[in-house]
Amino acid sequence: MDSSGKGSAAQADAEPWREALAWMLSLSLLFMLGYSASNRMAAASAHPASWHGPWDAAVPFWAWTIWPYLALNLMFPCTFFAFDTVRGLRAFAARIAAVQLACFASFVLAPTFNVRTLPQPDGVTGMLFSQLRAFEQPVNMFPSLHAAVLLLVWRAWLPHLRAHPAARLAWHGWCLLILISTVTTWQHDLADIAAGLALGGVALALPLGRLGKGAGNKKPAQP
Template sequence: MKRNKIPLNVWALLLFSLVFGLVYMGSLWYASSLHAVPSYAFSFEKYIPFLPWTIIPYLSSGFFFCYVFLQIHSREELFLYLKRLLFITIVAGICFFIFPLQYSVAKPDVPEPTFRLFFWLLHAVDDPYNQAPSLHVALAFAFWTVLGYQHSKWRYAIAGWLVLVGLSTLTTFQHHVFDLLAGSVLAQLSFVIFPRPEMGFRNRHVANFIFLGAWLTVSAAFLLAEFYDVSWLNLFWLAGFMFAAGYQLQRNSVYLLKLLPVNLAGEKYK
């Protein structure tokens, strides 16, 4: 009798789950064993509201954790996705061990029974450590690199939901803004180190470098404004231009490429 083989997607999911569990739980154990664990929050974060209903998009990350693996139909894409996730998880784990942080604000009471149950389940398996970089945010970026291609009809809905997943880390009082910035930088770094070889590859690779620079610029703007002067927030203009330029490069924009001193797309756009 011929035995059914376990799909490669499932093996990849099991491998990543094992690595993720070891890294995440190991760093939680380490942080909880320390006498004192610092925290870092920007001064404006006191105005961020606690929104209990956002526990739903926050917990939905667990669904995407498994679902995305099963949506990949190419061996090459599966290995690329796995390499990115392993890189994100291992680098984040190193940061958790070297720079342990904890969340610094107590959560308010949750009046709604359903949401209160969800928070209870979250607290049963998690602790207020493993803050920066936010794995929730970094993995949301990684999820998009697959779902943005596989579900073109639902592209905007999926993008909106993943943005909500990232923002929910703030409104569930699980992460500080610095953690989100660090998670965004880490995700973009994984795209730079492990690029997607495809049509328009050079443009996309350059775009990923630009996006990385944009996230670093946003992070610098927040930090410099916090420690020196709010005028540093003007760096957001530069970051916005970089995001726009990267987006146009990803789309192989003819107009933008003609403005560049080097035609990154080659003969196609001459």
Template sequence: MAREAGLIRRGVFWLLLLGPLFFLSYGLSNSYTAGRDDVGSLVFAWERHMPLWPWTIIPYWSIDLLYGLSFLLPLSRREMDRHALALLSAQLISVSCFLLWPLRFTFERPELAGLFGWLFDVLMGFDKPYNQAPSLHIALLVIIWAMFARHTQRPLWRWLVHGWMALIGVSVLTTWQHHFID
């Protein structure tokens, strides 16, 4: 199938709409919830045994780049719009859950130095502990992963895409488990 004309412009439009909306809604929901006194936590026993792998902050952060690049892949307006609306829906559902049923992360992350420590510090400057469930990162990952999988045909590239996306999924467990303290 040939690519429809004007899709790059349409993708940029969607990205310019969804990017700021993401940061605004996510940031405001965290700020609002920080002032609440009815925020609980939910911790499973197995979570206490998850390791902190500082290097997984790299795949964790890479979803931001892949989010933007995913708008270069659709071949039709319909595919582009469905992709954008899926990302928007995941965001609206997750942020609504963060506001309606806030859950706080409760694990402590040890001090980290170097590049990984700096990346964690930058993340913590924006990402607050009031977004435990559902995992917006995983929801966005599934949508982005599906887009890349549809448009990656060569076997080696396909394996690399699947491997990296799986690593992003693992990074949610190995970066977040140690961020916050009771």
């Protein structure tokens, strides 16, 4: 590897926030456009299915959990700036793109709908529900993109909390509350959450070890 390659790779890792900003904007745009388009196509389906079961009927509606539910929308863009190296950033971005595209395809090819009559709370909490429902149709249930992205975001911050047991425990608890909120807001059924977590687990298992290795990291050709 020549010195210029080393220099460019070192500079990229020294300032990963520049690429993080590009990935954050690009994948946020992919989410907004892909989610909206797949919702419209799924809503036009004549025969949407449902994974709602008797166990879902026992899940209570807790209006206040819309706050942790929507908190993921703030945590998601921030997570792109959690990486010290471009390699880790690119692996995270690839996994986010993979779960987004997989969910969009599922929403269109096998739409599932929410069979429950959704309550409308009062006050600021009710306003948050109204804004959420204005953006998404109740035909994007399975798998839960919220759960899949949450798993990736949860995993991305763990290295920073390795030396802080209390903060690490609080992080686990907060992410668990967000996961619970996906069902207590009646946005998803339990099967949706299981499928979303499975999808996120598959994304974490993707062999992305070579991402971020630029031309400067290539071995010179043998004479």
